[in-house]
Amino acid sequence: MSLPSLLLVGCGKMGGALWQGWLERGLAPSVILDRRCEAPPAPHRVVRRPEDIPADFKPDIIVLAVKPAGMEEALSSLHPFLDGTILISMLAARTIDSLRAACHEASTRIVRAMPNTPAAIGKGVTGVCSPDLDEKGRSLCTALLSAVGDVAWVGNEEQLEALTPISGCGPAYVFLLAELLEKEALRVGLPAETARLIARGTVSGAGALLEASPEESETLRKNVTSPNGVTAKALEVLMAPDAWPAAMTEAVDKAMARSREMAS
Numbered sequence: 001m002s003l004p005s006l007l008l009v010g011c012g013k014m015g016g017a018l019w020q021g022w023l024e025r026g027l028a029p030s031v032i033l034d035r036r037c038e039a040p041p042a043p044h045r046v047v048r049r050p051e052d053i054p055a056d057f058k059p060d061i062i063v064l065a066v067k068p069a070g071m072e073e074a075l076s077s078l079h080p081f082l083d084g085t086i087l088i089s090m091l092a093a094r095t096i097d098s099l100r101a102a103c104h105e106a107s108t109r110i111v112r113a114m115p116n117t118p119a120a121i122g123k124g125v126t127g128v129c130s131p132d133l134d135e136k137g138r139s140l141c142t143a144l145l146s147a148v149g150d151v152a153w154v155g156n157e158e159q160l161e162a163l164t165p166i167s168g169c170g171p172a173y174v175f176l177l178a179e180l181l182e183k184e185a186l187r188v189g190l191p192a193e194t195a196r197l198i199a200r201g202t203v204s205g206a207g208a209l210l211e212a213s214p215e216e217s218e219t220l221r222k223n224v225t226s227p228n229g230v231t232a233k234a235l236e237v238l239m240a241p242d243a244w245p246a247a248m249t250e251a252v253d254k255a256m257a258r259s260r261e262m263a264s
């Protein structure tokens with residue numbers, strides 16, 4: 001597959017993960033704009049200032065992955081490239097209306113997306129919505145984003161905001177679990193190297209099983225849990241209503257509230 005003509009703006013944690021995922025599939029953005037991208041593997045494609053983008057470059061798609069606070073500045077510097085393009089914003093807490101306003105009068109079709117960092121290895125999940133796209137535009141975006149993982153089109157921005165604290169933030173919750181398991185492994189007396197190996201292997205192995213198995217996650221959990229056995233004792237603690245279920249609800253609510261606060 002070849003990519004559409006693509007300008008990636010912002011190549012930090014998230015933009016860099018997308019870039020890495022595309023590169024690993026033999027794809028590459030036509031131009032990457034990042035003011036501090038240090039050691040790019042394809043330097044001829046990377047520019048640090050919008051003035052250094054070739055004036056005759058006409059991107060089909062611009063992927064915006066700067067911090068939400070940098071939206072206006074980035075889009076105003078991109079004005080010569082916005083007419084007739086599709087802009088896919090990866091920004092949390094920036095609405096389609098605010099993106100459109102920041103494009104001023106340009107005839108840009110706006111797409112709002114929420115990716116996650118496993119895109120770097122082609123295992124991302126990206127939620128997407130747009131009121132502006134026809135079938136062809138949707139297919140183009142799907143082709144681009146499905147190169148780095150699963151794509152879930154949702155009907156409106158409320159749904160996109162709802163999935164942000166689940167899939168956008170979700171990898172952080174899973175990495176935290178790996179950190180905590182490693183700490184516990186150390187606490188119960190395992191050597192550091194073993195603690196790291198078994199914590200990472202447990203989280204990544206469970207993730208891989210979840211991916212490979214047709215079973216529900218609940219069934220996979222029950223498969224580990226012998227009646228009246230060892231796991232059951234641990235889950236009594238973790239699954240108590242005021243433990244993980246309550247903590248997860250509170251975490252998602254707090255993340256949603258922060259997203260709304262950042263949007264206002």
Ligand SMILES: NC(=O)c1ccc[n+]([C@@H]2O[C@H](COP(=O)([O-])OP(=O)(O)OC[C@H]3O[C@@H](n4cnc5c(N)ncnc54)[C@H](O)[C@@H]3O)[C@@H](O)[C@H]2O)c1
Nearest residue numbers: 010011012013014034035036065066067068070074091092
């Ligand atoms: N990190 C994640 O897991 C994640 C997940 C989903 C969505 N997002 C969204 O992605 C966006 C980027 O987040 P991040 O974590 O990658 O941040 P980051 O700070 O790591 O990356 C932002 C990059 O943008 C560059 N940049 C800033 N202003 C620029 C400009 N005007 N022109 C060119 N380059 C510019 C910076 O140099 C930096 O490399 C955010 O809006 C965030 O909401 C992040």
